[in-house]
Amino acid sequence: MRDATKKFFSNRLSIAIKATIGLTAMGMLSNTHAETLMLEEVIVTAQKRSESLQDVPVAVTAFSADTIQEAGISDTSDLAVMTPSLNANANASPFTTRLTIRGIGTSQSDPALEPSVGMFVDGVFLGRSGLGTADLTDIERIEVLQGPQGTLYGKNTNAGAISIITKRPNMEEFEGYVEASVGNYSMGKLTATASGPLGDTVAYRLSGNIHQRDGYYNNAGAGMDDQNDADDWNLQGKLLWEPTDRLSVLLSAAHVDRDTTCCGADSTQSEVVQQELINQGLAPDKNDPYDYDVATSFQESFSMESDQVSLHIDYDLDWGSITSITAWNDYDYTVSVDPDRSQLDLLNTTFEYNEGDSLSQELRLDSSFGDNIDYMVGLFYYEQTTQRGDKSPALTVGEDFITIADQQDLPFPFPTIGFIVQPGDDLRYQNTWDNETLAAFGQATWHLGERWHLTGGLRWTDEERKADLFSETVSTAPLAPTVALLNFFSTPIDAKLDRSSDNVDWLAKVAYDIGDSSMIYASASTASKSGNFNGVNGTPEEREFDDEDTTSYELGLKSTLLDSRMRLNAAAFYSEIENYQFQQQLPTGIGTFVSNAGEVETSGIDVQLEALPLPNLTLTAGLLYMHEYEVTAGPNKGDALPFTADFSGNLGATLVFPLADGGVYLRADYIFMDDHATNTTSEENLEDKDFDDRETLNAKIGWRNDNWNISIWGKNLTDDEYAVQTTNTFLFSGMDQYFLAPPRTYGATLRYDF
Numbered sequence: 001m002r003d004a005t006k007k008f009f010s011n012r013l014s015i016a017i018k019a020t021i022g023l024t025a026m027g028m029l030s031n032t033h034a035e036t037l038m039l040e041e042v043i044v045t046a047q048k049r050s051e052s053l054q055d056v057p058v059a060v061t062a063f064s065a066d067t068i069q070e071a072g073i074s075d076t077s078d079l080a081v082m083t084p085s086l087n088a089n090a091n092a093s094p095f096t097t098r099l100t101i102r103g104i105g106t107s108q109s110d111p112a113l114e115p116s117v118g119m120f121v122d123g124v125f126l127g128r129s130g131l132g133t134a135d136l137t138d139i140e141r142i143e144v145l146q147g148p149q150g151t152l153y154g155k156n157t158n159a160g161a162i163s164i165i166t167k168r169p170n171m172e173e174f175e176g177y178v179e180a181s182v183g184n185y186s187m188g189k190l191t192a193t194a195s196g197p198l199g200d201t202v203a204y205r206l207s208g209n210i211h212q213r214d215g216y217y218n219n220a221g222a223g224m225d226d227q228n229d230a231d232d233w234n235l236q237g238k239l240l241w242e243p244t245d246r247l248s249v250l251l252s253a254a255h256v257d258r259d260t261t262c263c264g265a266d267s268t269q270s271e272v273v274q275q276e277l278i279n280q281g282l283a284p285d286k287n288d289p290y291d292y293d294v295a296t297s298f299q300e301s302f303s304m305e306s307d308q309v310s311l312h313i314d315y316d317l318d319w320g321s322i323t324s325i326t327a328w329n330d331y332d333y334t335v336s337v338d339p340d341r342s343q344l345d346l347l348n349t350t351f352e353y354n355e356g357d358s359l360s361q362e363l364r365l366d367s368s369f370g371d372n373i374d375y376m377v378g379l380f381y382y383e384q385t386t387q388r389g390d391k392s393p394a395l396t397v398g399e400d401f402i403t404i405a406d407q408q409d410l411p412f413p414f415p416t417i418g419f420i421v422q423p424g425d426d427l428r429y430q431n432t433w434d435n436e437t438l439a440a441f442g443q444a445t446w447h448l449g450e451r452w453h454l455t456g457g458l459r460w461t462d463e464e465r466k467a468d469l470f471s472e473t474v475s476t477a478p479l480a481p482t483v484a485l486l487n488f489f490s491t492p493i494d495a496k497l498d499r500s501s502d503n504v505d506w507l508a509k510v511a512y513d514i515g516d517s518s519m520i521y522a523s524a525s526t527a528s529k530s531g532n533f534n535g536v537n538g539t540p541e542e543r544e545f546d547d548e549d550t551t552s553y554e555l556g557l558k559s560t561l562l563d564s565r566m567r568l569n570a571a572a573f574y575s576e577i578e579n580y581q582f583q584q585q586l587p588t589g590i591g592t593f594v595s596n597a598g599e600v601e602t603s604g605i606d607v608q609l610e611a612l613p614l615p616n617l618t619l620t621a622g623l624l625y626m627h628e629y630e631v632t633a634g635p636n637k638g639d640a641l642p643f644t645a646d647f648s649g650n651l652g653a654t655l656v657f658p659l660a661d662g663g664v665y666l667r668a669d670y671i672f673m674d675d676h677a678t679n680t681t682s683e684e685n686l687e688d689k690d691f692d693d694r695e696t697l698n699a700k701i702g703w704r705n706d707n708w709n710i711s712i713w714g715k716n717l718t719d720d721e722y723a724v725q726t727t728n729t730f731l732f733s734g735m736d737q738y739f740l741a742p743p744r745t746y747g748a749t750l751r752y753d754f
Contacts, residue, residue, distance in 0.1 A: 084622045128356065154441070193208075208236070239251045344404065443456070490537060617654070
């Protein structure tokens with residue numbers, strides 16, 4: 001079945017790419033406007049300096065402001081759908097979103113885990129991936145860097161990096177836009193931006209977004225709101241001062257506020273639960289895990305506030321430029337979950353409190369030696385505090401727990417589970433992690449003649465980490481002093497732990513220009529991901545897990561063909577990950593444990609194509625083929641990495657026709673992902689329910705001119721029923737969870753630019 005699906009999808013993409021190349025070969029690019037028909041140059045800052053995408057020997061998927069608007073990319077999930085190598089999914093809350101690139105990545109459901117995919121906004125590193133998952137507002141460009149970025153970007157980018165660049169203030173004239181959208185599920189979104197000069201040397205930019213939507217999980221629980229709604233807003237302000245041609249000072253501030261009934265999941269319930277629902281006069285579950293109909297006894301919620309301030313200074317010297325980026329971030333959020341996904345009172349997580357803050361400083365010099373050596377050197381400092389819990393009751397046992405658990409086949413030698421758990425028992429914890437990081441880095445490119453380019457880089461990082469871990473079980477069960485059930489969810493601890501590490505990551509790369517418009521390159525690089533201490537389980541001696549180290553090799557092609565009417569970029573890669581940090585769900589179905597699961601190997605090919613076969617038609621295609629993605633050593637040897645498919649890809653087309661004083665445009669994107677595991681458990685425990693595939697279609701049609709843009713759009717028009725994540729069966733009730741991707745959504749958008 002999986003082989004057939006893989007062949008089906010790969011044949012589709014192969015046919016589409018061959019068709020595009022075939023149209024070109026047959027001369028369909030020839031027309032009266034051939035001399036002006038070419039793709040726009042894409043400028044990126046993947047190497048922390050402005051360069052053409054085709055001159056950067058790095059696998060980068062770049063999205064311009066126009067593409068973001070046309071394709072309807074509004075958040076990280078949309079970005080992942082449009083990038084074959086990137087995968088994003090969330091379960092407990094948006095803040096713990098799992099980001100993976102080329103199969104590598106982890107969820108931060110235990111805050112001890114650092115990301116594998118670094119998130120950067122205007123050059124500022126976001127230590128928590130969840131800080132970058134809100135609505136994207138006033139974006140200039142998004143770059144997805146694939147493969148380790150340890151030299152220039154530092155730790156926790158061993159899978160890659162997402163760099164979001166927002167728009168700067170306009171020093172020349174007043175400008176802005178207002179955009180309003182409405183859609184199904186009572187969706188309403190309003191975005192506004194204004195920018196302009198305040199004098200000869202000062203300019204401002206203000207932008208904001210309000211997003212409201214009803215939940216797409218219909219919740220039949222008494223008094224419960226529908227799940228996965230949205231009530232979010234954000235606001236950004238920027239002040240730019242350029243007193244001379246050499247000095248630029250940009251002060252930025254942003255606030256994000258999120259309030260949602262997240263994160264819902266569809267489920268199937270056991271016969272025991274179904275009968276008890278009937279006994280209590282409640283409707284049994286339909287046990288259709290893809291119908292978006294749920295019924296819970298507890299209101300799920302996620303509420304977050306975050307603030308960020310940054311100061312970006314650029315100073316041009318006669319012989320180079322100096323850049324300083326200073327940033328401060330502070331956030332807090334609470335999350336409530338009904339873990340049993342039923343109208344019975346089994347378990348609930350009540351307003352679990354989380355908070356954190358960070359301070360970072362980057363200073364770098366970009367310059368040249370003569371005409372043939374470009375170099376960059378820099379220093380980086382980062383400190384971060386993360387807290388989970390505040391010693392108030394977090395996970396609480398409900399009145400129906402014993403009734404249901406006693407009817408399950410449990411591995412406990414008691415006539416009733418009531419010996420080790422009672423209604424009202426709870427978990428209380430407060431875990432705090434502090435880390436301080438100092439790094440020095442440098443990278444240089446030697447241009448050997450006109451065609452050869454040799455690049456080398458080093459980064460030294462020193463990191464100090466401390467953890468203050470407290471967790472206790474409060475229980476009235478008879479055997480609780482000896483054996484308490486909740487101790488199987490979170491091991492009691494009261495300890496202060498610390499660790500230190502230093503790493504040296506390196507990069508070696510050679511590139512060769514084939515003519516004036518194509519380049520091949522080969523690279524070898526390393527990157528590191530920080531170790532830490534488990535916040536949930538393990539004895540004090542077992543809590544620590546080590547740094548994760550990645551070594552990667554890549555052979556790439558950047559080509560601009562047919563008089564700049566086609567771009568074909570490809571990269572073949574092979575990566576080895578040592579001390580892979582594996583976050584596994586506990587057999588109980590609640591709780592996780594992070595361990596260094598041995599070694600992982602990944603390899604594959606990433607292809608990106610963009611073409612202008614006609615003056616009014618743009619075609620895009622992307623394909624990720626993963627040849628290998630498995631654990632090669634350790635206790636999980638032989639397991640395939642979850643959330644990773646043999647084939648993932650997308651096809652896109654934008655067609656434009658003139659009409660009146662503007663133009664009609666049509667954008668369509670077809671996205672697919674082959675069969676893949678949706679559960680992080682070991683492969684021997686996977687079931688049929690833990691595999692899924694994805695096949696969706698997004699489309700937009702509209703009319704626009706220099707000022708107005710009106711469109712109607714739809715996402716997931718195929719209404720594909722797709723589980724982004726499944727979990728182990730909940731041991732105490734027999735429940736299975738299915739975290740579903742959004743169903744079909746549609747709406748209309750009106751935008752006015754001034």
